[in-house]
Amino acid sequence: MLIDDLLPGDVVHLAVGDQVPADGLFISGYSVLVNESSLTGESEPVVINEDNPFLLSGTKVLDGSCKMLVTAVGMRTQWGKLMAAITESGDDETPLQVKLNKVANIIGNIGLCFALLTFVVLSQGLVAQKYLDGLLLSWSGDDVLEILQHFSVAVTIIVVAVPEGLPLAVTLSLAFAMKKMMKDKALVRQLAACETMGSATIICSDKTGTLTTNRMSVVKACVCGNTIEVNSPRAPSIFSSELPEAALEILLESIFNNTAGEVVISQDGRRQILGTPTEVALLDFALLMGGGFKEKRQETKVVKVEPFNSTKKRMSIILELPGGGYRAHCKGASEVVLAACDKFIDARGSIVALNNTTTNKLNGIIETFSKEALRTLCLAYREMDDGFSIDEPIPLRGYTCIGIVGIKDPVRPGVRQSVATCRSAGIEVRMITGDNINTAKAIARECGILTEDGIAIEGAEFREKNHKELIELIPKMQVLARSSPLDKHTLVKHLRTTFNEVVAVTGDGTNDAPALREADIGLAMGIAGTEVAKESADVVILDDNFSTIVTVAKWGRSVYVNIQKFVQFQLTVNVVALLVNFSSACFTGDAPLTAVQLLWVNMIMDTLGALALATEPPDDNLMKKAPVGRRGKFITKVMWRNILGQSIFQFAVMWYLQTQGKYLFGLEGSDADTVLNTIIFNTFVFCQVNQPLRNPHIWFGIL
Known part of the structure; x- marks a missing residue:
């Protein structure tokens, strides 16, 4: 059946690599992972099951298979509404x-x-x-x-x-500013946008790729009971000198073998890491410690693999060792893998039994990492008995804990200072993201966006508010998490019409296009941005850096002041x-x-x-004054x-x-x-x- 022939009530079979043709509900299936970046802008795959049954058109199936009940087709789907919002007129006078x-x-x-x-x-x-x-x-x-x-x-x-x-x-004034802004990594597509940014009172910023680097990385690691800041300049020397050699070798063996990612050399001689964001972060971490991907892979042979799924929440492999025998490696959700461990590697490199004190300490580290908006993974291994056969299932108990790693998309350097500059200039910064509420709040606090009296809310709750409730909520709202493209569009529209604000919006994905067009000035990302986002924007930020947006605002205010001087x-x-x-x-x-x-x-x-x-x-001095806004004379x-x-x-x-x-x-x-x-x-x-x-x-x- 063709996609054009689908109707609500039809049942569709989806497998790896398929694009979801319509909006629908999960009926049955297993290990379904969906890439929703085209709608939410978040690259992390979403698990689809009975607890989260919603499948959206335009997304792609990365793993597993399922049956889907079609609930909406054509322009009634989320993708259709997104395309309709993009075509709406956004050519109002500045x-x-x-x-x-x-x-x-x-x-x-x-x-x-x-x-x-x-x-x-x-x-x-x-x-x-x-x-x-x-x-x-x-x-x-x-x-x-x-x-x-x-x-x-x-x-x-x-x-x-x-x-x-x-x-x-x-x-x-506009042409002069446009030329100068090009040198500051801002490409102006609409000449009038130069001055509009100077009148902006609110910036609705995307998180991924704008406030953060859009590249998952290991930020902290607890190995042999010691917590190490991976971003520290001393981190490589700490791994090579202070960690026991045996612990380092088993850690590298676990990361390089128990993975679905690859490290390859491109045609121009550059090293590239392929895989999901989490796999890329772990492999990059192992390379930072001085490990060699090909060398480690050649030392052993992978004879059995149990891929990650949402039920087990872990990935396991069996290695055949060069001297004979087998070794199992496991990685996954920290609380699940740690529960399967009865031993750990201490600071001297010795394998000791886990007691209540050590277990509580490791659980405390996991909790600390989680409070810092880090996604934690636990790595463990187990020596298999002589009588083990690869036909047997991989055991679930008896592992030795190697370490715990904390992964996040780190905040760009200078973002906190830029947000503070905006606040001193009277420009309010709000974060709108498709990420979960806890991560969004942690990143917003780190950037200085979320204050004590500010409100963070999820898109599902935001959509349920009526007009009166929105009028009370929006002035206090600083973070909108788990937002859909239309949530962002709705927020920007209310800010412009109801509250008469001059709104700037940043975005990089197709999902951001409606809000970019609705805003007084749309700022698209030049590196990570899609062509749809760039076409809908007024200014393209060539270095994907929030600090450049502050520079655009400064030039916009300069244009406004220069024109005032001439008129006077x-x-x-x-x-x-x-x-x-x-x-x-x-x-x-x-x-x-x-x-x-x-x-x-x-x-x-x-x-x-x-x-x-x-x-x-x-x-x-221009950034020390309040913005003119729409009401200013x-x-x-x-x-x-x-x-x-x-x-x-x-x-x-x-x-x-x-x-x-x-x-x-x-x-x-x-x-x-x-x-x-x-x-x-x-x-x-x-x-x-x-x-x-x-x-x-x-x-x-x-x-």
């Missing part, structure tokens, strides 16, 4: 675009009003004189030219009022030009700044001012103070020159007005140049 549109509308309306008033004031004298002379319908060529001159001044005021250099300033500079020019021409038209009936002069000022100040102000680099009170203060000062200078200039400079004759207007124009220009004295960077754009 927060800066919304604010700039409002500013542009206000400036345009003010400019239009001033232009109309100026035209009316300049023309009313001529019209009134015509009316008094009874020549209202008799117009000469000179009269028409005068009206056209007044009209040109009015049009020029509109042109000057609207800051045409604003789009140039925005584009220059440009509006001062425009306000002064409007006030000078309008007031002069009202009181003298003439405009001292002609259309050509205003256009010249507009061209020079717009272009060179934009070039200078839009390319200022960020500084660390683009033109702040400080900007209004600077604009009005500078405008009043310049207008006072212009007005003084216009009223007292002839007496001040001793101007007389027919060309006195022309000379005075020239002086006023030059003074106006130098007043604009005087603005940047508090910011010398602008001089390079003007000179």
Whole structure:
């Protein structure tokens, strides 16, 4: 039967390598392991049985076989809903675009009003004189030219009022930031994303591959009763010098033989470890201790294997030794394997019987490892009796404990500091992961995300909340574990719409694509990210590092501040030009700044001012301020103070020159007005140049 022909109620047989064709329920089977990374982003296989019977479309069967009852097909499946969410529109205007549109509308309306008033004031004298002379319908060529001159001044005021250099300033600032961010390992796919990140108030971060390295490794090991930090620089020397040689040899023999993984050499000569994340971590640990994979495998011969399954929770093998005889090795869940041991290897390398004190000590180590979010495995071996036959089942008792290892996906270096930087900048970081709740909470605490008053919740519980409960829960929620793709999408949507937050989302898998599109800015991982995630994102983090996201936020804030500086500079020019021409038209009936002069000022100040102000680099002080968010005002009170203060000062200078200039400079004759207007124009220009004295960077754009 074809997948397209499946209907709810059908029964499907699944085996190793099959892709689950629809959503369904486990009916019967054995040792079923499913890779759900396409939906959850977590690479660790999931055991499917009667206790966890849910099979999801798009996942793959790694081990075992089973029968599945189909419950949903097509767009009703989790995969179908995921694809539908990806196609939803995510092209809303950025927060800066919304604010700039409002500013542009206000400036345009003010400019239009001033232009109309100026035209009316300049023309009313001529019209009134015509009316008094009874020549209202008799117009000469000179009269028409005068009206056209007044009209040109009015049009020029509109042109000057609207800051045409604003789009140039925005584009220059975004392009400059994009180029610089590329050097900081951030590839910008959408130009507007440069500034959006600067307004972000919340970052919803994935765990695997973003906060962590996405590579399972042995972090701690207890061998011969001694606990060793594997990540310590002294770890290799401790293994080679302080561990008894016999214990080290039996440990390497256990890891290299009792495994489904392989160590191979690629075509370019690099060593690669193949297998599940757990197997890769153990083999990498053995190689760190100085072991040789091929050499150890050649010393003995594997004659019997019992693979890992969810019932036994352990993997066992039988080795045929070079001198004859057999040896069994076992690894698996610590509590299961340790319960099968009656001996252990002590610090001197001797095999001694397990007593209650030693057993309690080992159980305490297992509990300590678990509290640190480590997945623990116990390794053990047993010498087989002379009469043992490989046809007999591998025994379940009488083992000698070799050691206990703690495995985890370690947190990336610098993540805790980056999270602290975000918090000091007013950006709240939340972790959304498909991992279990205990591991998620431990990693979140290690990163500094989960605080004492924060809430960690699982996706199943999150989905059951109604709208009112979500409004109460979301502000306190810091960790969402065991989440589905639609849980992440729902959370981001509520944050944006209900709470009006500017949300940034990180992700690397296909499962993250809906949230990446829904967010104000999507940040995909460049190394571990899938093509679907990258296509849905606005920025690609090339080094998969959370610290790079902080750099993106810093550049985003720099873009926002640079555009504010340009608007402040440009509006001062425009306000002064409007006030000078309008007031002069009202009181003298003439405009001292002609259309050509205003256009010249507009061209020079717009272009060179934009070039200078839009390319200022960020500084660390930007990350010590609260984010602007969606509610923040683009033109702040400080900007209004600077604009009005500078405008009043310049207008006072212009007005003084216009009223007292002839007496001040001793101007007389027919060309006195022309000379005075020239002086006023030059003074106006130098007043604009005087603005940047508090910011010398602008001089390079003007000179």
